[in-house]
Amino acid sequence: MDDHQIKISQKRISVSFFACLIFLLIGCQDETPSLSPLVDGAVVLAFGDSLTSGLGAENGTRYPELLEGMIQHRVINGGESGELTQGGLKRLPGLLEDVQPTLLILCHGGNDLLKRSEEKEIADNIRSMIRMAKNKGIEVVLIGVPRPDLSFSPPSFYKEIAEEFHIPYDDQILSHILSKRALKSDRVHPNGKGYRKLAEGIAALLKKAKAI
Numbered sequence: 372m373d374d375h376q377i378k379i380s381q382k383r384i385s386v387s388f389f390a391c392l393i394f395l396l397i398g399c400q401d402e403t404p405s406l407s408p409l410v411d412g413a414v415v416l417a418f419g420d421s422l423t424s425g426l427g428a429e430n431g432t433r434y435p436e437l438l439e440g441m442i443q444h445r446v447i448n449g450g451e452s453g454e455l456t457q458g459g460l461k462r463l464p465g466l467l468e469d470v471q472p473t474l475l476i477l478c479h480g481g482n483d484l485l486k487r488s489e490e491k492e493i494a495d496n497i498r499s500m501i502r503m504a505k506n507k508g509i510e511v512v513l514i515g516v517p518r519p520d521l522s523f524s525p526p527s528f529y530k531e532i533a534e535e536f537h538i539p540y541d542d543q544i545l546s547h548i549l550s551k552r553a554l555k556s557d558r559v560h561p562n563g564k565g566y567r568k569l570a571e572g573i574a575a576l577l578k579k580a581k582a583i
Contacts, residue, residue, distance in 0.1 A: 404537045406510050406582040409473060415439075415446045416472035416509075418463060418500075419479045422516065422545070423450025425566060427556030432563035437570035442583050447472065455482050456496035463500055467507060474582065475504045476573060478514035478545075481559065484526070485519050494528040501536050512576060515542035519559060523550040539580040544572030 409415070417423050417435040425433025425448070439446040447470050451462065459479050467475075477500060483493045501511050513533050515525030523546045533540030547568070548554045554565035561569060577583045 403539050403576070403579045406474065406512070406539060406577070406580040409442070409444050409577075409582050413444050413473040414470060415442070415444055415474045415476060416449050416466065416470050417446055417476045417478070418449040418459070418466065419477065419514075420450060420454045420459070420482050421452035421560060422481055422569075423478055424448060424452050425450065426452050427560035428563045428566050432566055434561075434566040434570040434573070437567055438573055441570055441574040442577060444583075453482060454479075455486070455488070456480055456493050456500075460496045460499050460503075463503060467504065467509065472509055475509050475511045476514065477501065477504075477511055478516065480529075481516045481519075484516065485559070490526055490528055493526075494532060497529075498532055498535075501532065501538070505536070510582075511536070511538045512573070512580070513538055513540045514545060514573065515540065517546045517549055539576055541572060541576050544569055547572075 415438075417438070421427075423435065425435070430436075433448065435446045435448040435450070449466050449470070451458070454462070456479050477497065479497060479500070480493050483496075497513075501513070504511050513529060515529035517523045517525050525542050525546065530540060530542060548561050548565040549559065551565075554561055554568060556562040556565075574583070
């Protein structure tokens, strides 16, 4: 084999190596933990604070209502405006008992972040909620809530919790919505268009996780 052929062979190996590397990196980025497919009659509980209850939007334009139409499964709005995660932790057991959901969509912590509560406390409360649901055989999806600052990014503990429990997680959709003035009703809440984007993002996550 002459020098020219050697160079061509080395170039092909290099191209193949980088192609494989890119493929692996893309695969890692897109990896989402799987959920059990939602069967007929399955109930989804959307649980959280005002971002779930739909403050800033009219009836019919809140994300749980919109999500129900998108995934063709009943979605209960379990949002409570102004609630801290400590309050959510106390409220969740009764709601799980009453609703008997198959899947819990957990989007909580915004009020804690506004009050600048200790992040360890917020994280511990969210962990306890997830553990409570899982102990009842209920699967969980976690939505990261951005800090109320110009970064529009959720604290790192959301991702750490999702990895710890190996559950589907989205850390981008609320960040995108709350960074766009046209999608907000005020500084920290979406408007009807924003809630539709949130519902679409969660529906996409459920599809990626094979729940729908």
